[in-house]
Amino acid sequence: MIEDTSLEVFLNELASKTPTPGGGSAAAIMGGMGAALVAMVCNLTINKKAYEAVDAEMRDILQRAEVLREQLTGMMRQDIEAFDRVMSAYGLPRETEAEKAVRSQAIQSALKDATEVPLACARASAEIIALSRVVAEKGNKNVVSDAGVAVVAAYAALKSSALSVRVNTGALSDVSFATQSITELDVILDGADTAMREIYQEVVHRL
Template sequence: MKLVDLTLKDFTSELASSSPAPGGGSAAALSGSIGVSLVSMVGTLTLGSKKYAQHHDATQGLIDQADASRLEFLRIVDADTESFNIVSDAFKLPKETPEDKAARSVAIQAGLKQCTLTPYQILEQALVGMKLIEAMLEGFNTSASSDLGVAALHLHTAAYGGWYNILINLSSIKDQAFVDDYTTKGTYLLETIDTLHQQILDKVASYL
C-alpha cells in the first residue's frame, strides 16, 4: 500500500516507528501538499463570494495549479521513501571481491543521486506553491488570510525539509560536478522561497 493511501493515524505511526523510511523527506512532501491544499481552499472560498467576482477567472487558474502541485507533492511522499530503499538495498550488496565492491559503490552512488533528485523536486514544488500564494494575494477572500499564512508556513517547512535531505545526500556523493550543481540550484531555490515567504507573511499579517 502506498503511504498516501494510509490514514493519518497510520501514516504518523509509520513515521514514529523505528523504520528509517518514511522519514523527513516524505514528511516534508506531505507538508507541502497541505500547503497547496490550503491555497486551493482559499481559492474555492474566493470563488464562492460575489465580492471577488472580478478575480474568479484568475482564481480558478490558481486552484487548478494548486491541485496539480498537491498531487505532485503526494507522489513525492512515496517517491522519497522508494529512493531511500534503493540506497538501503545498495548497501546490502555483496562486497567480497573487488568486482563486488566496485559494483556496490556504483549502486550506492546512483542511489544517493536519486535521493538528491527527489527532495530537489520538493524544493521546486515549494516555489510553485509560494508563487501561487503570492498571486492569490492579489485578490482573495480576506476572511481566509490566516489560511494563506499557514499555507506559506507549510511550504517553507517543505522547502527546508527538502534542502536538508539534499545536503545529507550530497555529503556522500563523490561526483563533485553533481554536488556543485545541486548545491547551486538548491541554494537559489531556497533563497527565492525565503524571500517570498517573508513577503507573504508580512502581507498576511496586514489583514489580521
C-alpha cells in the first residue's frame, strides 16, 4: 500500500508521468506530518517537571494527534483509489444511450467520492492547526520550532485539499451536493489564514 512505501519511492512516483499519487496524496501526507510534529512536541513536553501544569492537556492532544495522523496516512491511499474510480468511470463505453447513462452515473458517483476524501483531509488539517496552537503556546520551548513546522504543514495540507474539493465539485451535476461541500469547505477555511500567521508568530516569539 502507498502508506507503506518508502519516502524516496513515493517522491519518485509523485514526480512521474502517472496521475497517482498526486496532489491529494501529497496534501494528506503534509497533514500527517503536521500531526506527527504536534505529537512530537507533546512527547517532549509530557513528564517534564517544568511543564507539569500542562501535562494532562499535552497527553490529550497527543492522543488526538495520533488519531489524526493515522487518518491522514490512510487518506493517501483513499485519494488514489478515488481518483482511479473516476478514471475508470470516464473509460466506460459510451456507444449507446444506455451506456452513456451508465457512464455518466458512474462518473458522478466517483466524483462524489473524490470530493469527500479531500474534504475529510481539510477537516483533519484544520484540527491539526488548532492543536498546533496549543503546543506552540504551551509545549516544550526547546522544540517550539517544530510546532511552527506543524502548523505550516497542516496549513499547506488544508489549502491543498481545498483545491481538490473545488476541482471535483466543479464537474458535479448534483448541485446540492456540490454546494454543500463548498459551503462546508468555506467554513473550514474561514480564519485559517489568520490562525496560521498567529501561531507562526507565537512560535517566533518563543524562540
